[in-house]
Amino acid sequence: MIRFTAHRLALGVLVVVGVVVLTFLIARVIPGDPAVTYAGPRASKAQLERTRRQLGLEKPVVVQLGDYLQGIGRGEWGTSYRTKRPVLSDLRRALPASIELVTAGLILALMIGLPLGLVSARYHGQAPDVLVRFISVIGVSLPVFWLALILQLVFAQRLGWLPSAGEYDPNLYYTSPLTSYVQMPLVDALLTGNIPVLESAFSHLILPALVVAVYPAGLLARMVRASVLDTLGESHIRMVRSLGFGDRAILGRWALRPAMNPVVQVTALVFAYSLANTFLVEAVFDWPGLGSYAANSLQALDTPAVVGVTLIVAIVYVVLNLIVDIAQAFIDPRVRLR
Amino acid sequence: MTRDPHPSRRAHLLTAAALALAVALLTGACGSTSKPAGASSGSNTNATFTYGTTTEVMVGWDPATDYSNEIIAMNNMYETLTRYDSQTGQVLPMLATSWKKTSDAKTWTFTIRPNVKFHTGRPMTAADVKAAIDRTIKLNGGASYIWGAVKSIDAPDARTVVFHLKYATPLDLVASAGYAAFIYDTKAAPAAQLSKWFAQGHDAGTGPYTVANWDKGQEVELRLKAFPGYWGGWSGNHYRNVVFRVVPTASTSAQLVRQNQLTWVEQLTPQLWSSLKSDPNLRTTTATSYQNLLGMLNTSYGPLKDPRVRQAIAYATDYKGITAALGAFTPSIGVIPHGLWGYDPSLPVYQTSTEKATGLLKEAGYGPGGKHMSLTLTYTQGDPFEPTVASLLKSELAPLNITVNVSALQWTAQWSKAKSTNPASRQDILLFYWWPDYADPYSWFINLFHSANPPYFNLAYYDNPEVDKQIDQVEPLSATNRPAAINLYSQIQTTLLHDSPALFLGTETYQRVMQKSVGGFVDNPAYPNVVFVYSLHPGQ
């Protein structure tokens, strides 16, 4: 077990280093001279030279890469051209909002996807199965940015049931000021018992979370179906069935648990996927997270910020992968043999 | 802010605060008994005015040099000696209660309003006025050129400021400018650190509101709160808080104003604006503006260096089509918009003509059958009109064997690219708006068409010594001989139309939406998009 964990950790570190190298390549491939962008448009030749030396641009690329790796390790992620603040501190502000949104989205996705998948497996080949499969195909085929616009138009603008944009009503700043601990309004409002903000934050969260949930819900429904059908075909279920247990008992007690393993794995992986998908959702709902930050940085040609976002999402992805791998090895020893 | 406040001042502040509180309680009580409060205005004790805009507000914080979107917030934190009323054409007193000029208009004496306090707590004196304008002139950034006529400033006593000019200028008008004319406390921080202190999100004005919270890059970017010691007092019915909320998409703005989360919206699409007309809780207004949309053509590098090519593009542009497609614009006649002095409807503007465009291009070796031309065009991300203009220009130039590569950039990125030290990485066509700094045409000419190196706002990189000379002459002339100045402006505009360093694409009609509860709003195009929130009255 220790050997397995160590091996996985080493691989994880290697991948993170590789990710950093790849982002370095992307950032430095930019047509043009990074010194010009750093020194500002009105820099003189001498200033440019100085900047070039400061940035280490005159050194060989390999040395530059080494410096870059060390900088990332020390938390020096550069300064955003747009906000003029360290990228890392910008990310520290933006990430919690996105994590709140994606978590809410995945909870919704599980609430939708799991039952659909189970129904589908239970009625394998029958009408409910066909219906669920069709719904889940739509779920994974919807362009999220389009869905975001449609839900916003229908539920916020036409029906007026839900607010159309933002994290919570900013006017509450005056009547019920919110103390921030984790930079997630919903959680902060819960922690401080701030009911007006809680209500407002909750209603603001529903639409964007629903949009984030659609793809994972479709994916989970398909996964659960496939995985339950798989276990239903295994020998222990056949034995249980021959003992006369009903379908519902079999599904709930024997088939669901082992089928959950891949589900947990997919949920973890889809988290990072959804984090990238917020690039398309947050801008529509003015959600102040990583996605809005990324979309704004893309339009401002803000390379350090774009690299920072890319890096943070990739790292979240690698770390979650690692955790899932190791956790599964703990639960299911067979995994270690792979 | 490490300095200890004087005890006397603190007492003063306390009295003022107590007074404000008492007044607040009184009006609050009235508010709550008369009618249920609206969601955004609340009771009048903390009535909040939420301004909806599309791009970042506080591009900079220094009242001396900043020259961009922050105008909408700065004019609520800072005040000027005078203010221009665009409806009557009069210059009204602000921090100056009265002024007089000598007959040659070269010496101006302003009497300073008594009992005015800076947000730092210091009382404003004539010496402070002098210090602020001196610093603005010395830093020589942004719109500081407006003080170009000033030779020296004297403050003979605490309430008198005397300006000695190099040449005659309507200084009362200059002093009303929306940029670079602010009076601020130069002692808010040690002189060497003042700019840095400002940049951290501080203000040192005399205006009705002061910074409460600044969250750069966030949706609710800036919150201002009432300055208790404001000379105008808070006994009347005023908004106590001003919030600037950046909402990049027009449809979201429309929705937020409908839900009463925005009090006032700067700009929507004409379609959305019309759709809000029937909303019983909202009021829509229109006003002609001094704001025109320009396409700056790169006169220093690339194919547009050839004036014939620029003329060809000016001929190829379908001005009527552009204004028809945009919906909230009127065609421009030259540089100076309708409503401002110097406007000349008889200028020889370009009449769209494909034949003329083709002919000129042919002379230059381009056009159908000639060399292929590839141009880059940048416009400001978030503006609802510029993408349409970009698409139309691209379409109009395509049959002429000209490809236009369009990129949408946030303003700061667009501007950096335009000012790039490497001419090759600058754009060929840049779309942006210009508006005057005070009610005078000079701003367009000195900023956009006077040579300057490195470039600042002359993003056509136009360099014509003859025009430079005329621009230098026109300002003194406008104080002494207005008809001659108008004549000279017409001459310059004729040259500009002929040289074509810019396309004059149209003048915007302001289409605003606000809550019906907002009382007393008047659009003042001399301060584009500025809402003087203190002058408004929150309704019940």
Add this chain to the structure above:
Amino acid sequence: MTAVAAPAPGRAGALTFVRRNPTLTAGVVLLVLIGLVAVLAPWLAPHPEDAGTATHPFQVLRPPSHSHPFGTDLVGRDLLTRVMYGARLSLRIVIEVLLLAGLIGIPLGLVAAYAGGAVDQVIMRITDVFLAFPALLLSLAISFVLTPSVGNMTIAIAVTWWPWYTRLVRGEAASVITRPYVESAQTLGVSHTRVLFRHVLPNSMTPVIVQMSLDAGGILLTAASISFLGLGAQDPTPEWGLMVSQGAQYFSTQWWFVTFAGLAILLTAIAFNLIGDGVRELLDPRRVITR
């Protein structure tokens, strides 16, 4: 893996095939229809010039009517025409990405499996790094540093996609290589290239084909997303994602602008996903979807 029997020829065989593979059939029918629109766009579209640089400033944002069944956009172009031409573009992008990614990914996987050892390790660790990014993120980052255009977007997506095929081919090829006939071919002195491409490759392709058919929908959505964010196709290219982004501001007042382009993306993605599911059921029913 060689169990894929071709369906028996003849009408009865085709009918059986359809009945046994309803998903695949539905997907193929839908895709064929979209493909027909794409191919015939120049003849079907009411205003073919509107797919290019033409504009009509005096008829902007017109609602659907007889002459413009899907309405017009913000510079007066016919949206039906643009949606039809968009099909051409989207199908082209998907095919090009799959070809490019396959051309990079498959040979690398073969080499990794065949060479083994250090070469295998290096190639596979590189794929690990690429797979550590959600596909949309990496393609966006690469599109960001290139000049925005359809061509560069295609490259950016392909660069993101190849590692999947490398992994699949390597896994499959590694087991194929241990089979006796490969070993005997090697001992007979058949050249490496010949062994790889004549014996190993054909027997390792099934999972790649399944994965490619599953991926097509994802590639379509990724391309539309990149264009939506402004880093892909540029105006006046009739790209669906770009059209949605241009219309977003006008959605609540001019619903048609965004609606039809979005529906086109949805229908095409459904077609691809149905085919993907169908192909998987047909060729590799045990395969679990992970993306």
